[in-house]
Amino acid sequence: MLAAHVLLAAATLVIVFPMLYAVQVSTLEFQDVFVFPPKLLPGGAFADNLRRAWEKVHLGRLLANSAGIAVVVALGKICLSVMAAFAFTYFRDFPGKTLLFLAILATHMLPLPVRIVPTFQLMHDFGWVNSYQALTVPFFASATGTLLFRQFFLTIPPALSEAARVDGAGPLRFLVRILLPLSVNNLAALFLVEFLYMWNEYLWPLIVTTSDEMRVVQIGIKMLVATDAQAEWNLIMAGVVAAMVPPLVVLLALQRSFVGSISLGQEK
Amino acid sequence: MEGRFPGRILPYALLFPSIAVIAVFLLVPAVEALRLSFFEVSPFTGRGTFVGLANFRELVRSDIYRGSLSVTLLFAVGVVALGLAGSLAVAVLASLRLPGFGVYRTVLLWPYALSPAVAGTIWALLFDPSTGPVTVLLRAVTGLSPNWMMNGTYALAVTVVAATWKMLGFNIVFFLAGLQAVPQELREAAQVDGAGAVRVFWRITFPILSPVTFFLFVMNSLYAFFEVFGLIDVMTQGGPGGATEILVYRLYQDAFIAARWGIASAQSILLFVMVGALTLLQFRLAGRRVVYA
Numbered sequence: 001m002l003a004a005h006v007l008l009a010a011a012t013l014v015i016v017f018p019m020l021y022a023v024q025v026s027t028l029e030f031q032d033v034f035v036f037p038p039k040l041l042p043g044g045a046f047a048d049n050l051r052r053a054w055e056k057v058h059l060g061r062l063l064a065n066s067a068g069i070a071v072v073v074a075l076g077k078i079c080l081s082v083m084a085a086f087a088f089t090y091f092r093d094f095p096g097k098t099l100l101f102l103a104i105l106a107t108h109m110l111p112l113p114v115r116i117v118p119t120f121q122l123m124h125d126f127g128w129v130n131s132y133q134a135l136t137v138p139f140f141a142s143a144t145g146t147l148l149f150r151q152f153f154l155t156i157p158p159a160l161s162e163a164a165r166v167d168g169a170g171p172l173r174f175l176v177r178i179l180l181p182l183s184v185n186n187l188a189a190l191f192l193v194e195f196l197y198m199w200n201e202y203l204w205p206l207i208v209t210t211s212d213e214m215r216v217v218q219i220g221i222k223m224l225v226a227t228d229a230q231a232e233w234n235l236i237m238a239g240v241v242a243a244m245v246p247p248l249v250v251l252l253a254l255q256r257s258f259v260g261s262i263s264l265g266q267e268k
Numbered sequence: 269m270e271g272r273f274p275g276r277i278l279p280y281a282l283l284f285p286s287i288a289v290i291a292v293f294l295l296v297p298a299v300e301a302l303r304l305s306f307f308e309v310s311p312f313t314g315r316g317t318f319v320g321l322a323n324f325r326e327l328v329r330s331d332i333y334r335g336s337l338s339v340t341l342l343f344a345v346g347v348v349a350l351g352l353a354g355s356l357a358v359a360v361l362a363s364l365r366l367p368g369f370g371v372y373r374t375v376l377l378w379p380y381a382l383s384p385a386v387a388g389t390i391w392a393l394l395f396d397p398s399t400g401p402v403t404v405l406l407r408a409v410t411g412l413s414p415n416w417m418m419n420g421t422y423a424l425a426v427t428v429v430a431a432t433w434k435m436l437g438f439n440i441v442f443f444l445a446g447l448q449a450v451p452q453e454l455r456e457a458a459q460v461d462g463a464g465a466v467r468v469f470w471r472i473t474f475p476i477l478s479p480v481t482f483f484l485f486v487m488n489s490l491y492a493f494f495e496v497f498g499l500i501d502v503m504t505q506g507g508p509g510g511a512t513e514i515l516v517y518r519l520y521q522d523a524f525i526a527a528r529w530g531i532a533s534a535q536s537i538l539l540f541v542m543v544g545a546l547t548l549l550q551f552r553l554a555g556r557r558v559v560y561a
Binding site (some may be wrong): 059 | 271272273274275276278279280282283285286287289290291292293294295296297298300301304309344357358361362364373374375376377378379380381382383384385386387389391393394396398399401403435436437445483488490494497501502512515516519520523524527532533536537539543544547551
């Protein structure tokens with residue numbers, strides 16, 4: 001048992017060390033990054049490093065952009081997939097149901113790279129290049145979300161909606177008043193997954209934004225890395241810390257429901 | 269039909285936003301990509317000339333494209349093998365429910381929150397040829413001090429390590445959930461029958477885990493193929509000499525640097541064939557055994 005404990009602790013350390021080291025370097029003065037042996041205690045330069053990184057690539061604006069699009073996309077995906085899953089599970093069969101379900105599933109097979117040129121052309125035709133619409137609207141549909149909620153709705157006893165129906169509640173009232181409060185865990189889990197997905201998106205913002213004030217924080221990291229001959233690691237890591245704290249906070253706040261919804265799925 | 273609402277219009281109205289987004293931003297562009305793949309598009313006028321299968325023929329014959337394909341396969345094999353083996357090992361340890369289990373589980377998930385670009389930047393720091401801890405450690409032990417990013421094999425290995433690390437948390441959480449589904453009685457019964465821990469793992473735990481393993485195999489493959497553009501862009505930009513130029517990076521170069529939209533679309537179609545094969549495989553097995561959130 002002790003051996004297992006030591007092994008697990010060692011493995012955990014290996015997994016977490018890179019993040020801790022990034023934080024450590026973000027607190028050092030430029031010349032202290034290069035000393036040997038490496039400094040193991042945090043220095044006092046974090047605020048200064050962050051300020052310089054902030055000014056160099058307009059980090060504040062980039063963080064706000066990333067947060068904005070990640071929240072909007074996560075909420076958009078939640079709304080659309082709740083509506084779609086509700087239509088699939090709580091109505092008598094309607095013509096085209098299977099076809100529409102397959103269309104939503106098909107999104108799994110169409111990641112951005114397999115349609116990148118025409119999607120970009122479309123943004124151009126819409127006049128959406130370098131706009132917030134381009135960074136959000138194309139992401140609103142979610143097969144993952146639709147499947148997640150459909151699966152969850154199917155576990156809810158039909159007696160519940162039957163009772164609502166007998167009491168004269170319409171479908172939308174049932175959805176908002178009864179179903180959504182029961183879905184809090186799944187709503188949180190999907191928000192987490194989609195927030196992280198959008199916060200971490202790189203390729204699409206790279207091609208669809210053209211001005212500095214529309215960039216997202218992931219591209220900002222690249223701009224920090226790319227600007228100098230000798231990498232100013234303390235500065236870059238200050239940017240990295242700024243880019244990884246918001247998703248970590250969201251993860252810490254919501255991971256219970258994420259882990260919960262995984263075990264829910266595995267049990268069936 | 270108990271508990272279902274009547275309604276002719278409402279279900280369509282509820283589905284309309286999803287279907288509209290999918291049609292406009294996914295299905296139509298995908299079909300358009302197929303059409304464009306048969307054209308040579310001028311970067312200057314934007315006008316297309318029908319060339320049949322010439323784009324595909326050029327790709328199949330191109331050393332650069334074939335090189336990029338083998339880099340991608342090597343990269344994916346590395347990420348999937350290293351990632352699944354490593355995270356399964358950690359998950360099995362964590363599933364022993366040692367004291368402090370909750371802390372481990374929280375911390376192990378952290379890298380999942382990071383982007384491939386951030387993961388790449390951190391690992392570029394760790395492997396920095398002069399000050400990176402990995403380099404320093406290696407120099408202290410062996411006296412060698414390789415310039416990782418100048419050597420194709422090393423550069424590919426370093427990007428694989430970075431990409432694998434980012435997925436470990438995700439994999440571990442799914443393996444842990446799967447391990448909880450393995451009946452304790454079954455393991456104990458096998459132990460009573462004299463099976464050792466290793467035997468119990470391979471004969472009982474591993475087969476019961478196979479749906480999770482397969483699900484993670486597909487997810488990690490899709491990740492390695494399609495989601496590591498940022499990591500490559502930050503760490504190596506495909507270099508040195510194309511040694512880390514995965515297919516999506518090549519596609520980006522042809523589409524948005526060289527503006528060769530016809531041949532870029534042909535690459536999209538080839539990628540679609542690959543993602544299609546992986547997804548169909550997933551659905552075939554998912555229908556039977558694998559259920560995931």
